Amino acid sequence: MSNPSSAKSPSPTRHYRPETRLVHSGTLRSQFGETSEGLFLTQGYVYDSAEQCAARFKGEDPGYIYSRYSNPTIAMFEQRMIELEGAEACRSTATGMAAVTTAILAPLRAGDHVVASKALFGSCLYVVQDLLPRYGITSTLVDGADLDQWQRAMRPNTKTLFLESPTNPTLDVYDIGAIAEIAHAGKARLIVDNVFATPIWQSPLALGADVVVYSATKHIDGQGRCLGGVILASNDFISEHIHNFMRQTGPSLSPFNAWVLLKGLETLGVRVRQQTQTAAAVANALAKHPKISRLVFPGREDHPQAATVKKQMRAGSTLVAFEVKGGRPAAFRTLNALKVARISNNLGDAKSLVTHPTTTTHQRLTEAARAELGITEGLIRFSAGLEHQDDLIEDLYAALEQA
Ligand SMILES: Cc1ncc(COP(=O)(O)O)c(C=O)c1O
Numbered sequence: 001m002s003n004p005s006s007a008k009s010p011s012p013t014r015h016y017r018p019e020t021r022l023v024h025s026g027t028l029r030s031q032f033g034e035t036s037e038g039l040f041l042t043q044g045y046v047y048d049s050a051e052q053c054a055a056r057f058k059g060e061d062p063g064y065i066y067s068r069y070s071n072p073t074i075a076m077f078e079q080r081m082i083e084l085e086g087a088e089a090c091r092s093t094a095t096g097m098a099a100v101t102t103a104i105l106a107p108l109r110a111g112d113h114v115v116a117s118k119a120l121f122g123s124c125l126y127v128v129q130d131l132l133p134r135y136g137i138t139s140t141l142v143d144g145a146d147l148d149q150w151q152r153a154m155r156p157n158t159k160t161l162f163l164e165s166p167t168n169p170t171l172d173v174y175d176i177g178a179i180a181e182i183a184h185a186g187k188a189r190l191i192v193d194n195v196f197a198t199p200i201w202q203s204p205l206a207l208g209a210d211v212v213v214y215s216a217t218k219h220i221d222g223q224g225r226c227l228g229g230v231i232l233a234s235n236d237f238i239s240e241h242i243h244n245f246m247r248q249t250g251p252s253l254s255p256f257n258a259w260v261l262l263k264g265l266e267t268l269g270v271r272v273r274q275q276t277q278t279a280a281a282v283a284n285a286l287a288k289h290p291k292i293s294r295l296v297f298p299g300r301e302d303h304p305q306a307a308t309v310k311k312q313m314r315a316g317s318t319l320v321a322f323e324v325k326g327g328r329p330a331a332f333r334t335l336n337a338l339k340v341a342r343i344s345n346n347l348g349d350a351k352s353l354v355t356h357p358t359t360t361t362h363q364r365l366t367e368a369a370r371a372e373l374g375i376t377e378g379l380i381r382f383s384a385g386l387e388h389q390d391d392l393i394e395d396l397y398a399a400l401e402q403a
Helices: 004-008 018-024 050-057 072-085 096-105 122-134 147-153 176-185 217-221 235-249 255-286 306-312 327-337 367-373 389-401
Strands: 089-093 113-117 138-142 158-164 189-193 211-215 229-233 292-296 319-324 353-355 379-383
Touching: 018 072, 018 255, 072 089, 072 229, 072 255, 089 096, 089 235, 096 122, 096 189, 096 211, 096 229, 096 235, 113 122, 122 138, 122 158, 138 147, 147 176, 158 176, 176 189, 176 306, 211 217, 217 255, 229 235, 255 292, 255 319, 255 389, 319 327, 327 379, 327 389
Parallel strands: 113 138, 113 158, 158 189, 189 211
Antiparallel strands: 089 229, 211 229, 292 319, 319 379, 353 379
């Protein structure tokens, strides 16, 4: 069994293709030669001597100290994410929101300024709009698709730009490379929430972003079992801003959840590919449905930012957004009539899930803010699962009869 310092030596799996890295990267085998990664369900560690314990606390003896700081199962998960994303370093967190909050807040000081796109998951918007001002950090929200707005929002004290792409729930796609250039010209960093793209279809670090965050709760687990989050960046960013903040404030991932997420990564590529194919089939089947007034799927030629999708994503998404004619009553009748896809606020699961963003994930927003983002009363977010695509399409068609 290796210790934490092993993560710094060259990895024997890094040169493999993503599918192979998803299965093998980061594995640390104990003396028992287990096939599946060991679950080190331990809070702490014991030492051979008081001298060794003292040396470990001084950083002179490599090894684990306490699972709030690091743990072998968590280290395996983090190393697999590092190799999947092509990052230098990673810290994992208890939830996606812990990852977002830590990545945004930890490097900032009172007097700093943040620019973020308006189209953010409700809790991320809370962090930027409600939480940061309490600590003297101001922000400007922009239309993420409008590069001029990003540029004009920059100030001498702007330290962080933040966006998600594709966005939740309207699946808009923003030009990560161009926004990273704006950030770097102003000596700021770009943080990308890559949840909707997944590491399979989009690599923000390779496009120029500085930090990537995930809710591992979504596709990485992908089977509705546990919450988790990930922050990926350079060694400098993680060691300067994240490592100590996490060590002292404690938003750490549990070893059990890290183990579940390692198992999730093994099947991530297969699941995301299949779910994306199913989402495309659902999008194509619904696009001309007479009861649907708008449909968005990254990967279709009629996507509002189709050129950007082609430029920066390897494929579309496991999600489809569509608007049912007749507003909330029609959307609710559709949701209530579905038998295969289930009503939920979650996404990226093996089970197809449908969400009414206006009354759930984005209910915090004012009506005007929702209208500006295209989050209408009739909008439904469909997250494709692993069911047969024809069962899903027949289910949706039957439910739309009730709309
Ligand atoms: C885009 C996006 N970012 C972050 C999160 C937060 O993740 P978690 O629920 O794991 O805290 C979510 C969903 O909940 C999300 O959809």
